[in-house]
Amino acid sequence: MNALKQILMILCCVGYTATALPQPITLTVDVANAEKPVNPTMWGLxxxxxxxxxxxxxxxELVKNRSFEFFRPMMGWSVLGEAAEGALVVLNRQEQQEANPRFLRVNTEKVGPEGLGLRNEGFRGMGIKEGLRYDFSVMYRQRKPGVTLRMELIDSAGNVIGRGKLAPSKGAQGWQKQSVSFSANATDPKARLAVWFDGKGEIDLDMISLFPEDTWKGRxxxxxxxxxxxxxxxxxxxxxxxxxxxxxxxxxxxxxxxxxxxxxxxxxxxxxxxxxxxxxxxxxxxxxxxxxxxxxxxxxxxxxxxxxxxxxxxxxxxxxxxxxxxxxxxxxxxxxxxxxxxxxxxxxxxxxxxxxxxxxxxxxxxxxxxxxxxxxxxxxxxxxxxxxxxxxxxxxxxxxxxxxxxxxxxxxxxxxxxxxxxxxxxxxxxxxxxxxxxxxxxxxxxxxxxxxxxxxxxxxxxxxxxxxxxxxxxxxxxxxxxxxxxxxxxxxxxxxxxxxxxxxxxxxxxxxxxxxxxxxxxxxxxxxxYGTPNYYVQKLYSTNKGTHIVPITSDGQPLTGQRGLYTSAVLDKNQGELIIKVVNRAGTAAALGLKLPGIRRLPSNAALIELRSDDPDRANSISEPLAVSPQEKTVKIDRKQPGLEVAPYSFNVFKIKLP
Missing domain, CATH: 3.20.20.80 (Glycosidases)
Known part of the structure; x- marks a missing residue:
């Protein structure tokens, strides 16, 4: 190999753009020897x-510190209105309830004109969606009946965007769990929950909770x-x-x-x-x-x-x-x-x-x-x-x-x-x-x-x-x-x-x-x-895992970076499909010739899923979730001289149907 070719190959492998395409690399894809199985549960989370x-x-769950068990019992909560001395007290049951010892006692006998309530900030706010139902629940024990709970969803501008009310069951003894649902009339990513205590009485509260209705499988x-x-x-x-x-x-x-x-x-x-x-x-x-x-x-x-x-x-x-x-x-x-x-x-x-x-x-x-x-x-x-x-x-x-x-x-x-x-x-x-x-x-x-x-x-x-x-x-x-x-x-x-x-x-x-x-x-x-570019890489492997390993070599060796190229292949015997994965880390496109021993006839085209960007620092975001994401296309196959071409800085999944 002369000095010029060596320089071009080095430039290609480190990702710089060369002025001319290097000579094609021929890949031998030995489908006939696809004998080693791929673990069907190989790619996971x-x-x-x-x-x-x-x-x-x-x-x-949208409520942070719902049971007052954080090191600072009221972390995540703030008092609304004017609380008289002793109106809000955190008690600790200790050995009586070792797993969940704390609860909040609310006494509304002496409340100012602004009323008494609590506001929960959620986890960096609460993501609230317009038209969605929200399920509020609480565990309570009435010490002096007369207190009702009034819930408000407050958006980041201070507007009420959802209301609900919960009246404890009359005559209920001991700890009870009760729920009520209400809907939001606006969307806000940084909303908060306010719980107001109306009426006169004393009530113990624990496990104050708010869930959206659209949970996975509606659970x-x-x-x-x-x-x-x-x-x-x-x-x-x-x-x-x-x-x-x-x-x-x-x-x-x-x-x-x-x-x-x-x-x-x-x-x-x-x-x-x-x-x-x-x-x-x-x-x-x-x-x-x-x-x-x-x-x-x-x-x-x-x-x-x-x-x-x-x-x-x-x-x-x-x-x-x-x-x-x-x-x-x-x-x-x-x-x-x-x-x-x-x-x-x-x-x-x-x-x-x-x-x-x-x-x-x-x-x-x-x-x-x-x-x-x-x-x-x-x-x-x-x-x-x-x-x-x-x-x-x-x-x-x-x-x-x-x-x-x-x-x-x-x-x-x-x-x-x-x-x-x-x-x-x-x-x-x-x-x-x-x-x-x-x-x-x-x-x-x-x-x-x-x-x-x-x-x-x-x-x-x-x-x-x-x-x-x-x-x-x-x-x-x-x-x-x-x-x-x-x-x-x-x-x-x-x-x-x-x-x-x-x-x-x-x-x-x-x-x-x-x-x-x-x-x-x-x-x-x-x-x-949103998924990162890394997510889409993992997903492309997981959803194209095949059933058996196909040996894929160039000059008898796997491609592990030669000319900036990396390859693997699997056969999906269930789908009758050959799946070839090619990574090109170089700044130039690459041509790959194919030798396919054991395959008598190729289709005229193949499916290609391409993941690429010309900018190595490109990333996805909330505002651009698909900036780097897979693109699907169809590519032609020359049956007499089969080959593939891959773009610079790309990860490619070729799917070829076999007869």
Whole structure:
């Protein structure tokens, strides 16, 4: 190769525009040897309650601190009118109601002419829609009957855009729950709820709640439908939950405990969210976990969107970046029992203790759990010791359940090497690898799995996201460059689908006014939702996964960046369709010749789904949600000299019907 050709190739591979197209590259697409199956649940979702992903996000509750359990009991609430001394008092039941000890006592015997009320600010406001019904509910206990509740939705300009009234049932004794519905007559993304107390008397209040009617599947107290729809549209194979670092907690007192997230909503024990205080650059003192979105709802969500549930449980270790607190091995029984009981909750008969609770919550049929994760991003000998205890207990009772284990925080280095070696010695079922790296790393590691052991444990690419600046930087962007680099890396994941059987981007959701971490797959405000370019990359893999790996090579080698090109291919035997994915990171178009041994006759055209932008810094937004989004077209195929052409800076999915 002469010096000029070398220079042109270097320029092409780093993304600069060359003056002439390089010579075509010939791809051999060996459909006849498409024998290795693709895991049908390979491409999935990772959910963690970060960036207001649950409360203020996926969980559709509009009232913040509805049960007065935040560290500051009245956080989110402000007093309306003039409250006499003792008119509003927060009481604590302590041991009588350990999961939900606080409630508010309201006495209206001495009220000024302006009246007495409370206003709730919601989660960065309340997204209210014109013409939509809103369902208000409250738990109350009448100490001196005579108080009625009057609700008002207030827009950001101070106008009343919805009204309702609730009169407690006469003669009701003890704690009661009552509901009333009313509609909004205007739309506002930053509305608030006012609750006025009319009449004379004294009443105790708890679980003050407001939900829109348009929840997912219309479930009362359910999930935000537009956010779930974005997940369903991806046709995900699995849903990993509930995280993420919140599984570990800053210390063990703040770890995620699934048993405290099931059963009646009012009995679920709220805790602080570790992202409340984790980042000095994004403090979020009002970030707590109410667990209205709990383990039952996670399982139900997975079932709704056709995904396998993949719960991750604490292994007796808190976050090693924070407190590094661990439970002594001899005291690990409670943690192991939680894992065994969770499997019973998911799969057990209604005659079992935890299977009966599942049935009582409305799902007598088993959820069909097949996988469980032990620990999240833990490392070191202390993790291996505890994992061994979990593995033995789970496999003894439930040998059919696959165990997912952590390979730590990084995709390489001493920590990774130790864990990878120990997990393979242990014959763990699935090793969870994480990749938070610069886009260059993703481009350079498309061949990562080409040399992996085909007979050892499977791999879960459990958390991946290209960082445009650096890990955990608040300046990271979901731009086209990061998405393109992920698309390139994922050609290597798909090409090695016999080794990498699960893959998911992380984190999943972020609120534009309440995020702690960037980048993220899907962004929302109180009324809108949009997918990033990274979302569309993941979706194109998930919705075009095929059934079998097709070997695709150039000069006998996979394309892992030569001339800026990356390729993978799968065959969908159910649809009779060959799917070829091509990433071009170069600034020039590329021509690809095709050799298709085993295919006697090609159609005259193919479908092309193209995702591209000439600007590597281009990103989607609330105002431009589809700035970088897939475009579908039909391309002609020359049957005598079949080939493909791909645009600069593009991710392309070609779908060719086979006879």
């Amino acid at each position: 990772f959910f963690e309650d970060i960036n207001m992903g649950a409360d203020g996000g996926l969980y559709a 009362p107290g359910g999930l935000r439908a537009d956010m779930v729809q974005m997940l369903a549209d991806m046709k995900p194979g699995f849903l990993r939950f509930p995280g993420g670092c919140i599984v570990e907690g800053f210390d063990l007192s703040q770890r995620f405990q699934w048993k405290k997230t099931v059963g009646p909503i009012e009995n679920r024990q709220m805790i602080i969210n570790r992202w409340n205080f984790e980042f000095g650059h994004r403090p979020t003192p009002d970030y707590f976990q109410t667990f209205g979105l709990g383990f039952f709802e996670y399982f139900q969500l997975a079932e709704d969107i056709g995904a396998e549930p993949l719960p991750i449980l604490n292994c007796g270790m808190a976050c090693q970046f924070n407190s590094a607190e661990v439970v002594p091995l001899e005291q690990l029984d409670e943690f192991v029992q939680d894992a065994l009981d969770l499997i019973e909750f998911a799969n057990g008969p209604v005659s079992s203790t935890w299977g009966r609770l599942r049935a009582d919550m409305g799902h007598p049929e088993p959820f069909g759990l097949k996988m469980i994760g032990v620990g999240n991003e833990n490392w070191g000998p202390q993790y291996i010791e505890r994992l061994a205890v979990f593995r033995r207990a789970i496999k003894d009772r439930y040998p059919e359940i696959a165990i997912v284990a952590s390979s730590g925080t990084d995709p390489n280095g001493e920590r990774f090497d130790y864990l990878n070696g120990e997990l393979r010695k242990m014959s763990i079922d699935i090793i969870d690898e994480h990749f938070y790296r610069h886009p260059d790393w993703f481009f350079e590691n498309a061949g990562r799995y080409d040399g992996y052991d085909r007979h050892g444990p499977k791999v879960f690419a459990g958390e991946y996201a290209a960082q445009s600046v650096r890990i955990a930087s608040p300046d990271n962007k979901n731009n086209w460059l990061t998405a393109l680099s992920e698309a390139a890396f994922l050609t290597g994941v798909e090409r090695n689908a016999d080794v990498v059987t699960l893959a998911s981007y992380a984190p999943l959701f972020a609120h534009v006014d309440g995020w702690q971490w960037t980048p993220d797959l899907i962004w929302v405000d109180n009324l809108h939702v």
